Amino acid sequence: MIDAMIMKGRALTPPVPNIVSSSGNDVPLLLATKLSPPRLARGILPRPRLERLAEQVTERSITVLKAPPGFGKTTLASIWADSLAAQGVAVAWLSLDEQDESVQRLLFYLAAALNHADPRLGLSCLGLHTELTFFSMETLASLLIHELIGFDRPLVLFVDDCHRIGDPILVNALRFFIERAPQHLHMVLISRRELPVALLEKRYVDDLLELDSCQLRFSLEETRDLLRKAGLELEQAGDLSAVHQDTDGWIAALRAFLLAPQFDARGEPRATSRGICLLFDDLLDSLDGPSRDYLCQLGLLDKFSTALICELIGAQPARQLMGELQCRQLFISSLGEHEHWFKLHPLFRRHLKRTCLDQQPDVVASFRFRAAQWFAKRGHWLDAIKLGLEAEQVEQVREWINRCAMELLERGDFSTLVMLEKRWKLEAGDVSLPLRMARAWAMGLALEVNVAETLLNELEADLAGRQQNGPASRDYWEMQSLRAMLLGLADHNETSGALAARCYQAMQHRPWITNVLLNLISCSHYHAGRWDAFYTVPPTFVDGRQGPGLLFHDCYRQSINALGECAQGRLQDAQSGLEHVLERIELSFNARMENPNPALLALPNALLAQLHYWRGDHEASETHLAKCMDFIAMGGFLDCLAAGYCTQARLQWHQGAATRARRTLEQLDVLATRHTWQRLRARVLLERVWLNLQDNKIREALSCSHALVELASQADTEATLDKRVYAQLSLLWLALCGIEETPILVENIEALLVLLQERQLELMYCDIALALGAYHCLRGLPEQGQPLLDEVLLRTQGSGAISLLQDLPLGQSCERLADHVTAQWKVGVDALFSAGQRLGPSAHSCNAALLGLTVKERQVVQLVAEGKSNKQIARDLNVTPETIKSHMKSIFAKLKVESRAQAAVMLQNAQPSQVARA
Incomplete structure (x- = not known):
């Protein structure tokens, strides 16, 4: 092919x-x-x-x-x-x-x-x-x-x-x-x-x-549609991102992957095929010997510029090679808006690298180290360190790390330090104090909290021996700031926020630490529902440089702000803030020819996936999940992890993949157990109750609900209501489905609603009130249930979170509920669902069906939608009317419709998401 x-x-x-x-x-x-x-x-x-x-x-x-x-x-x-x-x-x-x-x-x-x-x-x-x-x-x-x-x-x-x-x-x-x-x-x-x-x-x-x-090249959405059209469903959303990154949207590589899907040792998709390799070999054979050798050496670099190539192979050969690459369109593309920086297609670069290692082994180490030195002189530390390690210049890399560790950390590139920490296992005496501090910060940000605490304890013991750990010491307060962050990452938000406030007041820190403290303070107010304090936390501190360090903290702050806005039902405000920070990150890093840490981008993408799911836009939700699921566990805090994994599980269930949804929740449970996050464990149990009720697995739903109630009953010093809400909601769902009713359930729920109302937790309130209203109506108490349902409908119209209504687990009670609510309420719900229909599951079905049409059949449907007859369509497409009739039969069969009008409606229902993508 x-x-x-x-x-x-x-x-x-x-x-x-x-x-x-x-x-x-x-x-x-x-x-x-x-x-x-x-x-x-x-x-x-x-x-x-x-x-x-x-x-x-x-x-x-x-x-x-x-x-x-x-x-x-x-x-x-x-x-x-x-x-x-x-x-x-x-x-x-x-x-x-x-x-x-x-x-x-x-x-x-x-x-x-x-x-x-x-x-x-x-x-x-x-x-x-x-x-x-x-x-x-x-x-x-x-x-x-x-x-x-x-x-x-x-x-x-x-x-x-x-x-x-x-x-x-x-x-x-x-x-x-x-x-x-x-x-x-x-x-x-x-x-x-x-x-x-x-x-x-x-x-x-x-x-x-x-x-x-x-x-x-194919966009991420087009890659997803191509795989779906071919009937290939990948296990996780992150697999889609891996396929897209590996092929870089190259259609031939995607087709090769569809013919024979391949996965590497880690289970990640790979698109290389024999036909692709033969194509690359033909391209190399068309070059003269020196140009071919130089091009293979370029495969050792992630990115390159004309100046770098001139340094490595000489000015004249470099200009000749660059001219040849650009003239012949040899899988080269400029990076961002910078015409002087370039990259090769990932598959082509991998082939060149393999060829260079096989045919030019003597030049590889020298080439890499000279390139590393060139990058280091210009402050491109990530490229310098990577190439230096590949060239096995360990001592030189240690020296560079000592010079740039805190700079890397403050730019959000903590994953590099984590990789070095795990690779070298450096002892305390091997490195300077600033590097040891940077390592501890990096391990914390990567959610390696136990390792970070060990490093921090060693630092505190070392400073205590030097008698430099008093309250007046800057090092002391930096360590306290780090401890506050570790407490926050361990989900002890009240304790973390209080310690962060003391550190913030104690002395003036450098901007990076100041912003860490402000984020911790903001996060503690969000979890406690202290909205006045939440909105008066000083903004992200700017020192005039507007560098990546600011974006690092602003990304966390906007994610926390979005969580707060969502909790209060202001989904559009949350979405705007998250999209704005993603745009700023893209523009900023494009200007510097660097890529941001993907774990950092995973935070807003996970929240955007959840936002779009709540509003019924499943395609947009899938797109954001594909961008974050491979990285969210590397540096995402608890709420972002929950948003990503739980949204993916619900989408998988809606797509008929309940088994995959269960595996997704199992993965989240492993993370919750590893980090001892009881609040996340409670969320996983709630999602399992929902999933089991939807699949009519009563015993499993009961077991998960009982475990959740037991977990919520444990003593907790935090001010959050999450575990209590999850436990009561699971009990209410069981009662709603007629499975189990606990004593004083209604009284407990009504008291909880009052508390949620006081804290202005809009979405939680709607979740609980909707289930309680439906419960009352099914028990023949419409005078108690209908006002709650009306209130939820009104609030949902304001927030747009229609998935709260769509996902209510009614089990066998679904049809009975329709007989116990007012006609006006049903009309209101139908109107909400109709407004979200073009974004939600029905649009997904329309798009999936339309993907099965050939290009010619799609043109026929488009002309049908324009009101043209078969004769007019035949004339426009220069075919016979009998051919159009044959196309229409095929279209009716593929779309499972019975008339031209129904086919046109399906096309119109699918178009909004396509327009948005274009």
């Missing part, structure tokens, strides 16, 4: 009538397959964000599709051609090959392509027959232009495989034609390499549309 995507063979067909081929190669024997776009393969994924660009093709004179093989250039162009033809635009197609290596031959085929689009075009050129070689390029091009001037329709001319023709021939054949063609001619040039500058140099920016591999 990969080879088929890369090499598009052509079949010899009889010559076009009235065209006589003479002996020799100047007058070609026309191949009809060169004049039509290739047939679209089955399994093509609809990509609305790119397909809609067909509209812009007719607004620009030139459109360029340039990318390495396997990025879907020809497929996209073919879809554009079909779409434009359906709109009444004349479409001409020409696929070039190595036999077209003459100006006259190329223009002769151009005339044939135009004639294939409309019989009135190209006749002057085609009629020259054997005299073709006696005419100049200007004459032949002028004949074509003259005919086009008299043509009364817009015409789009696609020229595929431009890379198969040498630049001089391409320029001589097309430059004159492009510059003087009439305005209603639009050209789409498709190539694996950069087109000659001379072809495009006189184009204004707004007259040229260019798409390269960056635009053509």
Whole structure:
């Protein structure tokens, strides 16, 4: 399949009538397959964000599709051609090959392509027959232009495989034609390499549309849809992210993974295949020896610049290599907006690295160390340390770590220090005090709380021996600040907040520690529901540099703020804050050519996943989960872990994967047990009660509820209500399903509602009130239950958290409840669900069904939605009405609908999420 995507063979067909081929190669024997776009393969994924660009093709004179093989250039162009033809635009197609290596031959085929689009075009050129070689390029091009001037329709001319023709021939054949063609001619040039500058140099920016591999590669959502269309469901959301990162959205690699899914020793997906490796080998074989060796050495680097390559291999070879890479589009892309920093495709880089290690083992260590030194001189510590370790320059790396440890920590790169700590197991006497402090902070941030406490105890004992641990000592208060953070990460938020407040008041700390303390204070107020104090905590401290350290703390602060806003039912405010901080992080790190710690980005992404789930947008929730689930356990605090894992479990259940949902909760339970997080353990038990009730597993639900009640009854010094709420809610669910009723349950619930109301915990209040209202109604007490249901409906309309209503575990009582509530309440709930229908499970079903359509079938449905009859659709798509009838039968079967109107409605229901993605 990969080879088929890369090499598009052509079949010899009889010559076009009235065209006589003479002996020799100047007058070609026309191949009809060169004049039509290739047939679209089955399994093509609809990509609305790119397909809609067909509209812009007719607004620009030139459109360029340039990318390495396997990025879907020809497929996209073919879809554009079909779409434009359906709109009444004349479409001409020409696929070039190595036999077209003459100006006259190329223009002769151009005339044939135009004639294939409309019989009135190209006749002057085609009629020259054997005299073709006696005419100049200007004459032949002028004949074509003259005919086009008299043509009364817009015409789009696609020229595929431009890379198969040498630049001089391409320029001589097309430059004159492009510059003087009439305005209603639009050209789409498709190539694996950069087109000659001379072809495009006189184009204004707004007259040229260019798409390269960056635009053509699959987005995360498209990768998910492709796997889903192929029937491949990955175990966890993080697996989707791993596949997407490994393939970098390269379509050929994704197809290879679908043919034979592979996983490494750690169970992570890998997309390398024999066909991909052969493609890479062919690309390397096309280079001269020195360029091939230098390119393989680039595979040892995660990123590179022209200056770095000049340092490593010399100025002249570096410029030649960079020019070759960019001209030939050899899987190279610029990083962010920085045109002087580049990276190679992950699979290509891995292949180059393996080739370099096999064929050039003597140069590897030296190359890595020289690159590490170059990075270190410029303060790119992460790259320097990584390459230094790979070059086995341990002592040099130790020296660099001593110089940059706190800088790395304050930028949020604590995972590097954690990796070194685990690798070296340094003793206390081996390193300086600042590095030991940095190590302790890093282990704490990575949730290695026990290790961090051991390091902290050693530091305190060391300072005590030096008699430097008094309240006036800066080191003393930094250690107290670290202890406050460890208490917070252990979920002792009240104790942590009180100690953090003392540290904050004791003395002026450096900005990084000040922000840690402010976050701890804010977190303690959130958990206690002290909203006045919560909103008056000073903002993240800024020292004027606006560096990554500020973003590190702002990410934590915005996550805490979002938790507070969500708890009070202000979901939109929470979402806006989280999205804003993610945008700032992306812009900031793009400007510095670095990547933020993924564990840090996991915090807001996990909360956004939960937010979108609450609001019924399951697709958006899945997208955010894919970005965070691989990393959330590395540095996420308890509430973010709960948000990510519990949201994933509920989504998996809604998708019919209850077994996977149980495994997800088991993984979360392991984390809760490892860190002794009783509050998280309580949340896991509540989710298990919900899951078992939904699956009608009564015994399991009872066991989990009893364990939860026992856990909540244990003494607790924290001010949070979470465990109490979870326990009472589980008991209420059991009673609601008619399984078990405990004494004074209603009295306990009503007292809890009063407390939740006082603390303004909106979502918890709605969860409890909804279940209690339904319970009263089912017991024949509508005068007590209906007011609660009405109140919950009103509050849900304000917050948008419709999943609270959708996820109420009613079991066998669901149908009975409908008979015990007012018609007005049912209308209100239906309206809420209808508003969320295009985002929730029904939209998911629509999208999944539409993914099963071919591109042609999707075009038919789109035209049906526009109100066109079968005859009109047949005319637009240039097929017979019988063909349209056949398409409609297939569409009805795939979408499981019975009418054209139902198919159109499904398309409209699915479109909002697609528009949002585009």
